Amino acid sequence: MTSIALLDGGLGQEIYQRGPDVSSKLWSVAVMLKHANIVKDVHKDFIRAGAKTHTLNTYPATPTRLAKAGLSDKIDTIYQKAFEALQQAVDETGADVDIAGCLPPLVGSYLGQPQRSFDDMKAEFSHIARLQPHVDVFLIETMTNTLEARAACAAAREQGKPFGVAFRLEPNGALRSGESLEQAMHAVTDYAPTAVMLNCCDPEVLTTAMPKMATQADIVGGYANAFKSVEDMAKGSKADALQAREDLSPLVHTERVQQWIADGALVVGGCCEITPAHIQHLAQTLEQSHEIIKFSQLAD
Template identity: 60%
Template structure:
């Protein structure tokens, strides 16, 4: 039976959706500061659905974003609270899972090449790595340019822990920076990530690009979103302006994921608007064909 790493779904969006009274540029981090029990409940629901690698709720907790919102001094406390929320969910469910540190775009999602040096970006990511150093693995997510991706890789690889790099593709199959998928993979390949992934883009786009990605790197995967469009947020708006696609049901998403697996994906999960119901259905329909493992176990499987 083939082994695949099963990630959780759209953690931040699921948290934000359940806390309808909270509206903030800090997204699910703001919810955690006011209603931490919601974060624990979402983690627990993803674990019960079958996820075996759970990401910390720190996507928006970068130094740049926290400083911009005037809460930089709370950065350490925020990261400690994110660990506590996930650890409580693990205790409640009694399931052995990986805790994944989250290295997200430093300024915001869906942006092109940042006007910053490699060293500057690496230093900020190093701060995040230090705050999340006790995580089992790391996921570098929603990368829209290779400069930020390389900086994150350089910051985390010294820990010697498994890590993945996930790129966000636009409708033309390129990164928002204009780089091709091949160029992006080549840029991070010297850092030897455990896996190279596609995330936070349309499921159809992941399906279209997966065969190429399989040819570019030994261990790959994907976790798509179910937004109608991210352009309102990419243009400076807030997550409140984004709309979910009603046609991406758990059944429809599982059909797409099955195609990724047929093409050679070894890591699957979901991004924004992919709920515990999506992950649970996917785990159920695939259980007779695949063994679900933690991301940290991939190294032995992808040689």
């Protein structure tokens, strides 16, 4: 029986949509600062849905983004709140799951080549990693260029814990930087990530890319979003401007993921607009034919 590591779904978007009075470029972190219980409840919903690896709610909380928002002095509080919310969810459900630290794009999602050095970005990623000392694994997400991905991998490797790196591909099959998927996967090989993945892509992009990915790394995977388009957000708008597709029901999502698994994926889950209902349907379907495991177990 093949083992599949099942991640949670679109944590940040799920939290943001449940925040009734929050509109902010800090997204789900802004909700957490006002309504910490919403974060805990979303984690509990994804745990009960069957996901085995759950990411801290810190995606927008890089030092760069917090400084721009005038909240640099809140960084320790934000990371502590994020860990407490997930730990409480784990304790209250009694679940045996991974807590994953998040290493996101430093400036924002869907951007191209950064105007920063490798050492500068590695230092910031290392700072973020140190703010998450109690996690079981690290997930590097939504990488749009190889320079930033390598810096994140270097910082994650220093922590001595399993980590995965996920790239975002555009509809043309390349990174936003213009680099190819092959170049991206080759760029991180020397850092020996536990898994190389795609995330925050259109599901159709992931479907096209997965067979090729599976020939270039031992453990690959992916988790797509369900947005109609991310271009407004790439230009600097808030997440409020994003719209969910109406054609990606839990059933359709599960069918897509099953195709990725057939093509070699060993890590799956969901990105923005993939809800606890999607993950529950996926988990209930996969458990009939696969062993569902934590991300950390891939490194055993």
